[in-house]
Amino acid sequence: MAISMAFSDEQKMLADMIYKWGVNWLDPQMEHHDEVDEMPKDFFKETGKLGINGLCIDEKYGGAGQGYTEVLIGTLEIGRISNALSMTWGAHLCLCVDNIKRNANEDIKQRFLPGLCDGTDIGCLGITEPNAGSDAMAMRTTAKLDGDSYIVNGSKIFITNAPVGQVLLFYVKTNPELGPKGMSALVTRIDPAPEGYSCNKIKKFGMRTSPTGELGFNDMRVPKENLVGELNKGVAILTGGLTTERITLSGCALGSAKAALDLSAKYSKERVQFGKPIAEQGQIQYKLANMYCRYETGRMLAFNAAAFVDSLTDKRGGKGTDLDMMAAASLLYCGEIGTQNCLDGIQIHGGYGYCLEYAINRHFRDSKLWEIGAGTSEVRRMIIARELLRKY
Ligand SMILES: Cc1cc2nc3c(=O)[nH]c(=O)nc-3n(C[C@H](O)[C@H](O)[C@H](O)COP(=O)(O)OP(=O)(O)OC[C@H]3O[C@@H](n4cnc5c(N)ncnc54)[C@H](O)[C@@H]3O)c2cc1C
Known part of the structure; x- marks a missing residue:
């Protein structure tokens, strides 16, 4: 297309x-x-x-x-x-x-x-659990209906915005015997914290201005009218959401890929070694040219996927759809070139790039997340291969 x-x-x-x-x-x-x-x-x-x-x-x-x-x-x-x-x-x-x-x-x-x-x-979203990361369907948090509310027990980990958030959308097993077919989505207010809810902030080397929480649910009550979608139909919500998330969040990695290029091009023109700006050295120009091509390629993949999803009436991905493959490819590529551009950027900045106060260093520490979050690079390759092989 x-x-x-x-x-x-x-x-x-x-x-x-x-x-x-x-x-x-x-x-x-x-x-x-x-x-x-x-x-x-x-x-x-x-x-x-x-x-x-x-x-x-x-x-x-x-x-x-x-x-x-x-x-x-x-x-x-x-x-x-x-x-x-x-x-x-x-x-x-x-x-x-x-x-x-x-x-x-x-x-x-x-x-x-x-x-x-x-x-x-x-807002924040809770999928991941300590024992259910890439294998999200293995989640163990349960919700049992008791009168007018669900009683929730379990935990979530790595939940972006939870330490500062007010609204949590999260997935639970409402019928654990049915595996993925017994999963549902609930929404609850977490500020003020409901009884039985806890949140501990996680320390990270990157994404430090994005607060991440580890959540505990100990007989936490959620009103039954806060069920999102149909009971036991949470998987479609989860996979449908992950598809558009992978496309839109590609922009985070692209932003750092572009910042790395901008910061490095500027620095290379200012930094003088051997009597001339390092920008005049062929090896620096080689890196800058690669950084530009990676960014432009990533941008095309991501905006192509965004235009494609915008053109769909139901905007649903999931197994067996081109959208799933395009979304996985978008974040896979943008995530990996984000890291690579920042690594090249650090190299161009020399020792200064290794120092915490330089923006290129922060972009590198942040960028690495995009090979892990919203399904790892390995998971994205699995999705792409699955959909590719379906066609041959
Ligand atoms: C800063 C941050 C923010 C996050 N925000 C959120 C959030 O808001 N909400 C949320 O729900 N989650 C969030 N996550 C969680 C994130 O989505 C998970 O970390 C990710 O899905 C990987 O799960 P895991 O960490 O348990 O790794 P694991 O699944 O344990 O994987 C470990 C390694 O094994 C590999 N692996 C696993 N299975 C396979 C396989 N079948 N084949 C090949 N390799 C495999 C993985 O690719 C990875 O390299 C966040 C994570 C971080 C670090």
Whole structure:
């Protein structure tokens, strides 16, 4: 499928608005917040003011009614300044809010979406458990119906935004004997913390401004009207969500791939060794040219996948769909070139690139996540091979 890579005037204005805000508001704070391992306190208030917290959510819930192409523009432009905050924004919007929009009934949408769109509430999504990472279907958290509520027991790990979040969409086994066919999605408020809920912040070497939590559920009650979608039909929600998430979150890695190129090109023209800028050395030019080609190739893969999903009526991926393969390919490639561009960027910066205060170093530490999160590179290759082989 051939698509036009040209953005509309509105899309260009969106990209420009987000990037300029990132340069002016975000960039001056990043070194400090990375060091102290905290999200800037007003981050979601600021993105709320920009009108992007519900970018792909219907206007009647307070969203901006845009598509996944615009969300990808958002993750890319924020990611050029901070990959970690791009992930935090993306986790809120693509992992939590968009899945509520796509799968919940009208009552849940009315109760949860307006606050998530206007910057009052921050969303997060809980799939991963200590013993269920790549094999997410092996999750053990259970929810048993007791009167008017589910009683939830179990745990989740690596949950982006949980330490600062208010709304958690998460998956449980409502009928463990049925395996994946006994899985459901629930949504609950986690701030103020409900009885039986706990969250510990996890320390990480990268993505430090994106808070990550380990969650415990000990007889935590969730009202039964907070069931998202149908009982025991959670797998379709989970896999459908992962598909669009892989496309939109490709922008986080692309943002760092672009930042690595920009920072390195600039530095190489300023840094003088052997009497001339290192940019005049063939070996540096070779790296810069490769960085540019990787970024442009990744951009085409990701925006092609975003345009494809925007063109679909049901926007559903899952086993046996081209969309699943395109989404896996998008994040696989963008994740790996994000790391590679940052590694080349560190090399161009020499010893300075090895120092924590240099932005290239932060982008590298953040970028590595994209070979792991939202299904690892190995899992993405498995999906691509599965769908490819189906066709031959
Ligand atoms: C910073 C951060 C943020 C995250 N945010 C979220 C979030 O918001 N919500 C959420 O639910 N999860 C989140 N995750 C979890 C993330 O999606 C998982 O870490 C990821 O799916 C991998 O699971 P795992 O860490 O248990 O690794 P494992 O599944 O244990 O994998 C370990 C290694 O084995 C490989 N492997 C596993 N199975 C196979 C196989 N069949 N063939 C070949 N290789 C295999 C993997 O590719 C990997 O290299 C986050 C993780 C991090 C680090």
